Amino acid sequence: MTITLDIELINSDLSNQKLTVPIDTTYENVLDILGINQETVLLLKDKKAVPIDGIAVPGNLTIMCIASQG
């Protein structure tokens, strides 16, 4: 069984994309697949933060690159 994620990237050089992953995949695994360092992003679903160790659910996922400088 697989699920499909519509991934939107905010403040990133990467493009938005669709990703199909096995059910029970964690968001951490999703970032690994995309080659994104989990320490550099926040994950949002419906504009609310989701935990990195949560199980991915189908639909939209927003990945926001964190600004860290001043």
Added chain:
Amino acid sequence: MLDKDELERYSRQIMLFGEDGQERLKDACVFIAGAGGLGCPVALYLAVAGVGHLRIADKDTVEKTNLNRQVLHWENDIGREKVLSVGDKLREINPHIEAETFHITIDESNVRELVGDADLIIDAMDNYPVRYLLNQIAYEKGIPLIHGAIRGFDGQAMTIIPGKSACFNCVFPSPTPTEVFPVLGVTPGIIAMIQVNEAIKYLLKKGDLLTDRLLIWNGLSSEMEYMKVSRRPDCKICGTGSKLQE
């Protein structure tokens, strides 16, 4: 009490919030952590608004690569301590305010004293370890913290009311890697203005603060988005199991 010169200087904003509001700004003390890309415009706009007491800490000296964005440091300041450069400009632009400066690395040993009894802390830092420290002290002392950060064309900002809204650690539980970063001067300008707007609103008790929301600025699309955030029960600073709760 505002003197005649101050009444004239601030007349356009006194129209917004009255002499009482202006006196509230004059009596306020704001600690600004950092005198760089964010710290310069934050300090400048707090000063011209008439926030009476500014405490600014930064360990660096001015370098040529700072000059594209750190707007209070000029060509002649290269090599000077940033806080001295900022202090001089602030006193010149508004002689009615006090600017206290500290050429120092903010760390665990000095942060409580540096923050002192400030009414507000503004995060104008360039690294997460000090941001975590500011968040911890803000929580311990019950002083609101206004976070800002930038990278390239992008940035983010959030206001933290300790014990009431999501804190910095709630939203950013792990530090980001350090890097030599690209940045355009207007980006810290935009984020700093949001921080100053938050500071003035808080001091005047006006409007709705940017609490439990992370403002995300995308300069390339000129869009602002908001992410809802909330306190995390497992937050090591403000969560229910935090040592700071004891």
